[in-house]
Amino acid sequence: MAKEAFIALDYDYIDVDDSSMIRLWGRTKEGKRICVLDTTDSYFWLIPKAKANLEKYAEKVKKIHLKHAGREAKVLDVRIKEKNFLGQPIKALQVLVNNPKDIVTIKDIAKEFPETEEKRETDINFVTRYIIDKKIIPLETYSVEGKELSKKELRENGWNWNVDIVIKAEKITEAKWEFEPKILAFDIEATDFEIGKGQILMVSLANKHIQKVLTWKKFANPPKEVEFVKNEEELIKKFIEFIEDYKPDFLVGYFSDAFDLPYLRMRAENYDLKLNIGLDNKGITFIKGAVMSSEIRGLVHVDLYKFVNNIISYSLQSETISLNDVAKELVGEEKIKIDLGKINKELKETKGKLGEAELRRFSLYNLQDSVLTSKLFDKLWPNIMELTKFVQEPLFEVNRATYSNLVEHNIIHNAHRFNEIIQHRPTFDEINERKIRPKYTGAFVKEPIPGLYENIAVFDFRSFYPNIIVSFNISCHTINMKKEPGDYETPEFEFEGKKRKFYFKKKLGFIPQILSELLEKRKEVKAELKKHRTPVLEARDYALKTLSNATYGYLGFFGARYYSLECAASIAALARHYIHKTIEDIEKDGFNVMYADTDSVMFLFDKKKEEALKLLEKINKSLPGTMELDLENFYKKGLFVMKRTGELGAKKKYALLSEKGEIKVRGFETVRRDRCKLAKDTQDVVLKSVLEEGKPDKALEYAQKIVKQLRDKKIPTEQLVIRTQLKKEIESYESIGPHVAVAKRMRELGLPVKEGSLIEYVITAGKEKLIRERARLPEEVNEGAYDVDYYINNQVLPAIESIFSVFKISMENLQGKKQKSLKDF
C-alpha cells in the first residue's frame, strides 16, 4: 500500500475496459508528480410520468444495452429514489451506466419510453460528477492510500504517462499541507500576428527564479538571459525540453489560448514535432468555441488574459486589458516599449534581418512579457485559487469561466445537499425563445435638479439584489403565479404587457439558501478582514462578492439552467419598491432627496448628521429579512448638471467632494475613455476648481486659456488622440463611425486590427464634411494639422459647458459682456 499527500490540479477520465476511470493529476507534498486513479458511479436521472408504474419502468430501463463505439453500452442498475426537482419532492429513476460516454445513447433510448417525462443530469460532465460525489475538490489538499502501479503494469496498459507515481486510490482523506505552485510563464515573438503565417523568433520563460530567452536570431553582446539556438526547429525543441526538465505545475501565458500555443503547434507541425508537454503524452488539445482554448493535460495551462477579461476587468481602472495596462495597475510594472509594427515591417522588408541593437531590445521585450505574466500570476493566484475552491470546478475551467459559469457551477456543486436533481442546460430552441422575450423593467433612477449642493448624505443598500433574493425567497423553484397562504409577494408591476404580481413560497428554496450562505460567509470574511488583511482573505471576499452580485443577472440570462425572467423582473420590481420607499421615508423626515440610482439615495442632510443616522436606524427596522441600508458617506459638496439635450437633469452623472477632500466623479467625460485627453483633463480641472474652491470664474479662465492654446495649435497632438473600441467585425457595421473608418485604413496598411481593438485617431482639418473622412491615425497627423474647431466644439466645450451652465455662465451669451465667450479665443 502506498500513501501520499497530494493536491489535485487537473482532472480527466479515460476508458478502461468498458467503463471509465478518473485521473487526478497533481503534485505530492514531497514534490513528486502524481496521477491518482479513481472511480465513481456514472449515472443520470429519469423523471417518470405521474401514472407510470415505477417498478416496471425501472425493469425496462435496466434492460437497455447496445453495441456502441466499440463498447457494450449497458445499464448497470436502476434505483428508484426520492428526490427534489424544481422544488417539488418526486420519485425518480437513477440510471447507472458503465461508461459516462454511453449516457447520450442510453438516454436517447429511454427517452422514447412512454413512462418517461424528462431526463436530467445527462449533461453533467463526468469530472464534475466525480467532484460532486467524491468531494475531491480542486486545489484542496488530500492524502491518498492505494496500490502503486509498477512500471510493468503501466506498460501493459499502454499508460505512458509523464509522472513519478501512479496510485490506484482506495481511500482519499483530507490532509492539510501547504502547496506552493511551481509555475512557468512564457511568451513567444513571431514575424506575423496571424496564426498560419510567419515564424517564431523567440520564446521567453520566466518565474521568480528563472529568466530565459531562446532565439535563433543571433546578435552580438546578448543579455545573459539569452540562449541562441540553431533555428526555429531547435527553438521549439528546446522549449519542449525545458518544460520537460523543469516540470512546472502550471504553464502561464497572456492571450496564450488563442495565440502562443496555437502558434507553437502550427510551427511544430511544420517540422513534424509533437508538442508533448502534457503529462499524458497527448500534446495540446485545442478547444474551438466562440473563443479558443488550449488545454494541456496535467500541466495546467493558465491564460491570465481570460481571467482578467472575464472576472477581474470590472474592478480595474485600466482603459484596456492589455498586458501592459493590467500589469501596470496590478504589479506596478510595464512592458518594455518597442515599435512592434516597425520591427515587423523591417523583418518583412529585409527578409528577417534586424539590427543588433533592435534584436537585443526585442529579446528583452520578450523576456519582460514573461516576467510580467509571472508577476501577474502571483498577484492573481489567490483570486483564481479561492474561486476554484469555492465553485469546485477544475482550475482550467475556472480560469476561463464567465460570471454566469461561476454562479452555475456553484449551484451545481451544491444541489446534492438539497437532494435536488440538476436542471438541464437550455436547448438551442429554448435559448432562442428566451432571447426574443421582451426586456423587463429594471432599476429606478431619480432625475436630479442640476446645481451645486452642500452637505450631502448618501445611503445605500448592502448587496441590494442578493438580499432581496434571500429575503423574498426568490427562485424558479419557489415562484407561485397565484397567491398561496403565507407567500411573499411583489408589488404590482407591468410584466410582458400585463399588470401583475408574483408570489414566492415561504419554504426556503435551495438557490436563495445557497445565496444566503454566500452572504453569511462574506460577512465572516469581512469581519476577519477587519482584524487582518491578507491577499487570500481579500481574494475570498472578491470571490464571494462576485458570485453573489452575479446571481441576479444569471436568473435573467438566456443561457442559464435556472433561468427565470419572472424572478429577475420580480427582484427588480422589489428593488424599485424599496428605493422609492426609502426616498419617501427620508423625505417624510424633512430631508431633500436629490438623487437616487438603483440602490442608493443622496439627500441634503442640512448639517444634522445625528438625525440622518437616527433615520437610517429607523428605516432599517422597517426593512424585511436580511435587507439593510448603510451609510455610504457624508459629502461636503456635490455637482449635478443638465443633459445636453432638453432641460432635464442628467442621471448617472455627478461629482462629489468628500469630507476628506476626495473627489468622486461618475459618468462625466473625465471617466470615459472615448474622449481625448485634453477634454478630460480640462473637465477635471474645471470640476476640481468648482468643487474644491467654489470658483467657476477661475475655471472659466482656465478653459479660455486651453481654447486659446488650441487655436494657436500649441496643444500636442497626443492630447487630442481619441480612442474608441471596435466592438464588432469591421464589415458588420451599418453605420461607419470615425473609428471604423480608421480601422479600415489600418487594415489596408497591414496593421493588426480585429474585433476588440482599441482604435486611436485624430480629427484633422479639411474640406470633407463627415468627421470620419478627416479621421487619421495619430502617426499620420502632421504637426498642427488637427481640426481646431472640431476639438473646441465637439470635444472640449461639450465637456465643460454643462458645468458652467450650473453657474449661469453661458458659452454663447457672454459675447459683448465683460467676460468673453470661449468661442472668441
Next chain:
DNA sequence: GATCCGAATATACC
C-alpha cells in the same frame, strides 16, 4: 443643400 431626427454605436452606472 441645409436641417432635422431617429438609428446605430460606445461607454458608463449600479
Next chain:
DNA sequence: ACCGGTATATTCGGATC
C-alpha cells in the same frame, strides 16, 4: 452567447423642406 436593465452622448444617414 457566455450576468441584468438604465442612461448619456456622438456620429451617421436618410427623410424633409
